[in-house]
Amino acid sequence: EVQLVESGGGLVKPEGSLRLSCAASGFTFNSYSMNWVRQAPGKGLEWVSSISSSSSYMYYAESVKGRFTVSRDNAKNSLFLHMNSLRAEDTAVYYCAREMVRGVITPGPFEYWGQGTLVTVSS
Amino acid sequence: DIQMTQSPSSVSVSVGDRVNITCRASQDISNWLAWYQQKPGKAPKLLIYAASSLQSGVPSRFSGSGSGTDFTLTISGLQPEDFATYYCQQANSFPGTFGQGTRLEIK
Numbered sequence: 001e002v003q004l005v006e007s008g009g010g011l012v013k014p015e016g017s018l019r020l021s022c023a024a025s026g027f028t029f030n031s032y033s034m035n036w037v038r039q040a041p042g043k044g045l046e047w048v049s050s051i052s053s054s055s056s057y058m059y060y061a062e063s064v065k066g067r068f069t070v071s072r073d074n075a076k077n078s079l080f081l082h083m084n085s086l087r088a089e090d091t092a093v094y095y096c097a098r099e100m101v102r103g104v105i106t107p108g109p110f111e112y113w114g115q116g117t118l119v120t121v122s123s
Numbered sequence: 124d125i126q127m128t129q130s131p132s133s134v135s136v137s138v139g140d141r142v143n144i145t146c147r148a149s150q151d152i153s154n155w156l157a158w159y160q161q162k163p164g165k166a167p168k169l170l171i172y173a174a175s176s177l178q179s180g181v182p183s184r185f186s187g188s189g190s191g192t193d194f195t196l197t198i199s200g201l202q203p204e205d206f207a208t209y210y211c212q213q214a215n216s217f218p219g220t221f222g223q224g225t226r227l228e229i230k
Contacts, residue, residue: 035219037167045159045210047169047219059217062124096168107219108212109157111178113166 002026002094002112004096008092009117016121022096022114028075030054036072036081038092039116048094049081052105059105064090086121093118125149125213129222135230136201144196144225146211151191155215158196160189161224162207170209171196201227 010022022034024110049070050059058070069082079096092116097110136142146156154174155229159167169178171187174194182193198205206229211222 044224045161045212045221047212047221050217050219061218100169100172106155106214107217108155108214109169109172110167111169113168115166 001109002098004112004114006094006096007115009094009119010118011120011122012086014087014121017080017082017084018086018119020081020083020094020096023077024096024098027098027112028102029077033057033099034072034079035097035099035120036070036079037095037097037110037111037113038090038119039095040089040092043092046092047107050105050107051079055101059107065103065105066103069095083119083121086119088121091119091121124218125152125216125220127211127213127220127222129209129211129225131225132223133226133228135228137230138201138203140201141197141199142201142210142227144198146189146194146196146207146222148192148194148213148215151214152213154190155213156187156189156194157212157214158185159207159210159212160207161210166211172214198227203229 003025035050051070059089067085098112100111156174158171161167175187
């Protein structure tokens, strides 16, 4: 069974930093690109970042470019999102999601999702 | 960036009804479109990919159609568990933009 479990969310002050993690299991992690999608309270879904299976390619939403960095550790079946210079508008539930097709990196579709971790940016 | 526009933003329907949700892309995305269902407090669930392909395990009352810029999600014979918010997402090019969502409410 595919499982994605996010962690690392919490309350952080504006301009602060946070690192989110996503632990993957139930599939060959190093064969799939991975993604972060966020959802502000009461709002819709926003794609944040994607990383290819071997970390060769990374893509970011304009709203986080230069502040967020996506990475992965295939040996530990883990995905990360390093978030710096956080702003109030980054407050959201952050989901990690797995690409549907093995071996490619595309903006979707995302077949499996974690339960999400809440990041709150407030003083 | 490709903009995705869903309509309606919300709709009241009854159990057993048929409902259509539309999604329009700001440019041609061929059939690179997915539909997701999200219930409150839960992660999105993939329903349809490649515009019309039903994800494994999803009931056949869900169907998708369209190509190019105009797409439709149809739910035939609404069940109580279908009341949720639905999102389209273009998968043609980064950034992978989502529509703003359509909330299905019980009439």
